[in-house]
Amino acid sequence: MAEAPRWYQTTAIDYPNSRPHIGTAFEKLGADVQARYRRQEGYQVFFLMGNDENTVKVAKKAAEVGQDPKAYCDEMARQFRAIWDALDISYDAFVQTSDERHKQCCRKFIQKVYDNGYIYKANYEGWYCNGCEEFKTEKAIQEAGGVCPNHKTPPVRRSEECYYFKLSAFQDRLLQYYEDNPDFIQPESRRNEILSLIQNDGLHDINITRTGEEWGIRVPFDERFTIYVWFDALLTYVTGVGYGDDADAFAKWWPADTHFIGKDITRFHCALWPAMCLAAGIEPPRKVFGHGFVYLKGEKISKTLGNIVEPMEIITQFNADAFRYYFLRECPFPGDGDFSWERFEQLYNADLANNLGNLYSRVMTLVGKNYLGRLQETAGREPGVIYTDVDLETTVRQVQAHVEACQYNQALQKIWAQVLDPANQYAERKEPWKLVKSDRAATAGVLCDLVEQLRAAAILLKPFLPRTAETIYKSFNFPQPWEEVRYEDVWSRARQTEELRVTAALEDGKVKPLFPRIA
RNA sequence: CGCGGCGUGGAGCAGUGGUAGCUCGCCAGGCUCAUAACCUGGAGAUCAGUGGUUCAAAUCCACUCGUCGCAACCA
Numbered sequence: 001m002a003e004a005p006r007w008y009q010t011t012a013i014d015y016p017n018s019r020p021h022i023g024t025a026f027e028k029l030g031a032d033v034q035a036r037y038r039r040q041e042g043y044q045v046f047f048l049m050g051n052d053e054n055t056v057k058v059a060k061k062a063a064e065v066g067q068d069p070k071a072y073c074d075e076m077a078r079q080f081r082a083i084w085d086a087l088d089i090s091y092d093a094f095v096q097t098s099d100e101r102h103k104q105c106c107r108k109f110i111q112k113v114y115d116n117g118y119i120y121k122a123n124y125e126g127w128y129c130n131g132c133e134e135f136k137t138e139k140a141i142q143e144a145g146g147v148c149p150n151h152k153t154p155p156v157r158r159s160e161e162c163y164y165f166k167l168s169a170f171q172d173r174l175l176q177y178y179e180d181n182p183d184f185i186q187p188e189s190r191r192n193e194i195l196s197l198i199q200n201d202g203l204h205d206i207n208i209t210r211t212g213e214e215w216g217i218r219v220p221f222d223e224r225f226t227i228y229v230w231f232d233a234l235l236t237y238v239t240g241v242g243y244g245d246d247a248d249a250f251a252k253w254w255p256a257d258t259h260f261i262g263k264d265i266t267r268f269h270c271a272l273w274p275a276m277c278l279a280a281g282i283e284p285p286r287k288v289f290g291h292g293f294v295y296l297k298g299e300k301i302s303k304t305l306g307n308i309v310e311p312m313e314i315i316t317q318f319n320a321d322a323f324r325y326y327f328l329r330e331c332p333f334p335g336d337g338d339f340s341w342e343r344f345e346q347l348y349n350a351d352l353a354n355n356l357g358n359l360y361s362r363v364m365t366l367v368g369k370n371y372l373g374r375l376q377e378t379a380g381r382e383p384g385v386i387y388t389d390v391d392l393e394t395t396v397r398q399v400q401a402h403v404e405a406c407q408y409n410q411a412l413q414k415i416w417a418q419v420l421d422p423a424n425q426y427a428e429r430k431e432p433w434k435l436v437k438s439d440r441a442a443t444a445g446v447l448c449d450l451v452e453q454l455r456a457a458a459i460l461l462k463p464f465l466p467r468t469a470e471t472i473y474k475s476f477n478f479p480q481p482w483e484e485v486r487y488e489d490v491w492s493r494a495r496q497t498e499e500l501r502v503t504a505a506l507e508d509g510k511v512k513p514l515f516p517r518i519a
Numbered sequence: 520c521g522c523g524g525c526g527u528g529g530a531g532c533a534g535u536g537g538u539a540g541c542u543c544g545c546c547a548g549g550c551u552c553a554u555a556a557c558c559u560g561g562a563g564a565u566c567a568g569u570g571g572u573u574c575a576a577a578u579c580c581a582c583u584c585g586u587c588g589c590a591a592c593c594a
Binding site (some may be wrong): 011230260267291330428 | 524549
């Protein structure tokens with residue numbers, strides 16, 4: 001038997017100097033849909049997430065709240081994971097870069113790059129601000145009128161030893177790699193950005209070490225230095241799957257199939273990271289997907305503007321699936337989106353309560369009231385065609401193509417337009433509530449068709465709204481176990497083997513609404 | 520000319536080469552199984568502007584205007 005294809009994906013790792021906001025969650029959601037989809041379609045999936053902890057900012061923040069940095073990071077990681085869990089993000093592992101294992105593997109990687117001759121010692125000279133305790137770029141100083149933009153004090157000229165990574169040595173190989181792998185950078189607009197960047201400005205060697213920091217990872221070949229945070233952060237993608245201490249796992253999962261990242265860090269992932277891989281003698285990742293940002297009524301989400309919306313606030317006021325639906329449907333993953341409570345309520349009522357939820361309720365009630373939950377003589381019945389112009393197989397293939405291209409909003413749009421809307425229209429046309437008075441057998445057939453649509457919707461929604469999809473599916477005695485259901489079963493396994501039955505709990509012939517309408 | 524995004528009916532958005540689509544709102548009607556939900560029809564857009572490519576452009580190219588973001592530790 002051929003082994004199942006494997007699928008390794010990651011999200012960007014987050015800075016734990018503040019809690020995640022809805023924009024951070026947007027990335028995890030997009031990645032989660034992909035992971036769930038691949039899993040259900042038979043891939044062996046490894047989905048990695050994590051926190052980026054070895055930064056000066058984190059150490060400062062920990063000092064501010066009077067905590068040991070490691071304790072602070074562990075507590076923040078706990079909070080992050082609590083949110084991801086509440087959103088049903090199905091990650092398989094969570095890396096904290098301050099964990100000893102990551103540090104050791106990271107040291108092995110940088111040592112390897114050093115041994116391969118891509119790291120050299122040199123002097124870094126620049127403007128240093130004693131207040132910030134860091135170097136400022138020429139430009140930042142200039143724009144601030146010759147002083148530090150934060151402290152408004154003149155910087156001093158300072159020179160110090162450091163280690164450089166020979167990024168420039170990989171320019172041609174990277175350009176070749178982009179050409180050989182046209183899909184490496186997604187979406188296309190991001191690719192153009194990187195290409196023009198490299199072709200116009202070229203790649204320069206970068207300083208990958210820092211001095212004077214207690215918090216961070218020591219450079220193995222010179223313990224006076226710590227590793228530049230980006231160099232260390234990107235390495236989670238390999239240390240998370242066994243680089244340095246589990247050769248079998250690493251051989252199995254690397255290279256990554258997709259790194260999901262925000263559009264702002266495309267450069268690190270498309271230039272620096274594959275160059276690091278080449279320098280260490282491993283394959284570069286197969287794809288980098290730079291998703292868009294979520295804005296708040298057009299404004300950027302930021303702490304200084306004080307407009308952060310806590311994911312938990314939405315989850316507790318509504319639920320995880322409503323949260324997932326909003327961002328997946330409203331915000332195109334490759335582009336930017338917008339959040340507002342008004343729009344959230346609007347979409348929730350229109351699509352989830354009035355459409356999906358209400359369809360479920362009316363079907364359940366019709367079967368419950370008129371047939372006591374059992375549709376006799378429906379065993380082996382082929383579902384009727386309720387569409388006028390599109391068939392389910394086509395719909396499934398379209399949705400599949402959209403999911404694979406990370407066009408989640410379009411996938412959901414299709415499901416509503418081609419599965420749910422036709423079902424409501426079909427009910428209207430057949431009027432089972434009237435028909436049942438004259439022809440019970442025919443009505444059972446109509447209801448069977450409607451249930452079949454709910455089944456199709458449940459399967460198609462499985463990666464998007466895992467809980468709701470399961471609730472709908474398990475409300476009936478469909479022969480196939482929910483855990484095994486995949487997209488093609490929508491049309492290839494439509495036949496019901498025994499008579500159709502409602503298995504959900506009913507009270508007075510009614511079910512609990514999936515999404516209670518909000519006023 | 521640093522780079523990039525965006526500009527589509529009253530509002531908010533999708534669509535990116537082939538009769539302009541969705542949600543909300545508005546008007547009229549139907550239904551009453553359903554979460555005052557559902558269905559049908561209607562009003563309303565020279566798809567920012569100009570020029571070009573094409574049998575055909577909201578969709579590709581050039582320029583203009585408006586707007587927002589990024590510029591190497593803010594997803």
